[in-house]
Amino acid sequence: MTHPIYLDYNGTTPLDPEVYTAMWPFFETEFGNPSSSHWYGIKPRQAVEAARRQVAALLACQPEEVFFTSGGTESNNHAIKGMARALKNRGRHIVTSTIEHPAVLEVCSYLQGEGFAITFVDVDSQGMLDPEWIRQALRPDTILVSVMHANNEVGTVQPIAAIAELARTRGIAIHTDAAQSLGKIPADVQMLGVDLLSVAGHKLYAPKGIGALYLRKGLTPEKFCHGAGQEKGWRAGTENVAGIVGLGKACEIAGRDLATSMTRMQDLRDQLHKGIAARVADVRLNGHPDHRLPNTLSLSFRGIEADRLLEEIGLDVAASAGAACHSGTVAISHVLAAMQVPADWAQGTLRFSIGRMTTVAEIERAADVVGAAVARLRKVGGII
16 A cells, blocks of 8 residues: 555654665664763764754744754743743733644643633734734733744745734743744844744654754743753753754754745645636635745535544545534634634545645645545535
């Protein structure tokens, strides 16, 4: 059996062959602890610092502003909890959006139990935040704003630079979750104006279990992980050297190939959209039509349940659902709900995400498969 066409790169990415090659010596011969003072610690220690420079180059920051973590979720936890607790004497109010990843929403909800007030700002029907709405949410006791760079479900890219400017003029720290945007669009922290930025390696053709947090020099969040003092004492624990090397190499590749990759992914994404729309009626695009990740296509098919459609195409195409059916009821994602996508459309939402390994032939085949599956399900359901 041939494998299904993989169109879920926003879920996770395969390891880039160049990344694998860079990592391999640190599984085999260069296995030493980078904290060791003897010979076996030298190359691992040098490799960690080289990777730090590679990540910093992609983010346009200083290497000493990059801290390695286990992934995007940990980075978000460090950023939000660390800053909230460090600044709690100045205020206890945090602003975020209703479409954040659970790794932000759940952290904010947890902090409510510690006495912090959270304002969840709504988005428009295209998943876009208006900076004015953020401004209206700010209070004298606001200490942190956390807004994702790009949404993982619909791909809408937020006006982070404008939001950061609002925060900066009031002395408020600004964090962005860039797990989905890094390597797909520019994520220059100077242009964005952010103080903290989260990175997830497995969205970037690096391995799972590795990530990074950009922390602007001068900020002092509360120490999150206590131990032997790695990562300047802020994130203790023996370094995942192979993973760090992989993340560094992935960032180097992303910076090197960004312009051509953006164009190619957008062409394939738009080809898939046109192909599906030409085969079936009643298809709705979710997310901003222009300010959207070049690889992300969220489509709603009226009158169809997403889980059923995924089952129908499962042997041929791998994608993800924006709604799930449980015990006869359909649970619509919090992102689609925040965008107020009508229920009869939202329940039939799939996300297709293009990647570096996607081919033109795969896109053509996927359009055929999805189009035929939608037609079959609508015929069975009495909708033609």
